[in-house]
């Protein structure tokens with residue numbers, strides 16, 4: 001199996017799960033945001049920027065020499081704010097990188113792909129829980145690159161690609177020592193960093209139309225998410241599977257205040273969060289409707305918010 005972005009936070013958990021399921025794994029990763037020693041020594045890392053001018057040729061060469069049973073494509077840039085400031089770089093790297101991968105797969109008859117999509121494709125949905133059948137309307141270039149990526153994969157079924165796009169909701173937690181999310185871009189790693197530095201975690205906005213006024217998100221444990229990838233590959237390897245999109249979440253929302261209260265418990269540090277003004281572009285509520293992934297893939301997240309916070313704090 002080939003995993004792009006295998007040295008990343010989520011990719012390293014996917015690699016681990018794939019190896020546990022008996023796959024031998026190669027990783028494509030330029031370490032732009034990844035960490036080399038997240039990868040097991042049994043994993044061969046190909047040092048390649050997927051969006052570079054020579055990437056299509058290099059990938060084609062690699063895929064011609066080694067036949068992979070499946071490809072999981074996680075490598076991408078993922079900072080929403082940065083994508084607003086530098087949209088061209090996000091289109092070049094996220095869309096260009098995927099185009100190079102698809103061209104190489106097509107040229108070498110690789111036909112099974114799982115793609116990291118995102119709840120950012122939905123934008124600001126005004127519903128209790130959002131379904132794959134709701135019209136995606138991303139509100140920033142990052143979310144657009146993910147939606148365009150889904151279209152590219154859907155269109156590639158014309159030459160025989162079988163693709164699953166997994167729309168991850170808020171991924172958090174840690175599955176093993178050394179694999180933690182070190183980027184501090186999301187609520188849980190940011191708040192943990194603040195507590196460890198003796199600072200007070202912040203809540204951005206307490207006047208949203210939610211029960212406690214703070215934003216509600218669907219937090220899914222990274223180890224559960226990793227399992228969903230392996231289930232998606234198994235699904236694609238059955239007859240007549242061409243293209244599908246699945247939400248990956250728990251179906252349950254937690255507010256920022258609830259997350260910080262679970263962190264207060266896990267850390268044993270007593271704190272009162274500081275309330276700051278709302279940030280632009282935060283939907284009040286973003287929770288996955290998970291019926292489709294449950295019914296079609298048989299996937300159900302096993303871990304809850306306490307498991308997520310405990311593992312993120314302790315590992």
Ligand SMILES: NC(=O)c1ccc[n+]([C@@H]2O[C@H](COP(=O)([O-])OP(=O)(O)OC[C@H]3O[C@@H](n4cnc5c(N)ncnc54)[C@H](O)[C@@H]3O)[C@@H](O)[C@H]2O)c1
Pocket residue numbers: 004005006007008009010011028029030031032033034035048049050051073074075076077078093097116117118119167168169170171172183186
């Ligand atoms: N973390 C989340 O909550 C979340 C939510 C939704 C979707 N996603 C998506 O999941 C994927 C993985 O996210 P993550 O949180 O593990 O991020 P990450 O930054 O930890 O991992 C990305 C990995 O890809 C590598 N990479 C990036 N661009 C590359 C390129 N052009 N060529 C080769 N390697 C490259 C990086 O070095 C890194 O190892 C991304 O596609 C992201 O958009 C993440």
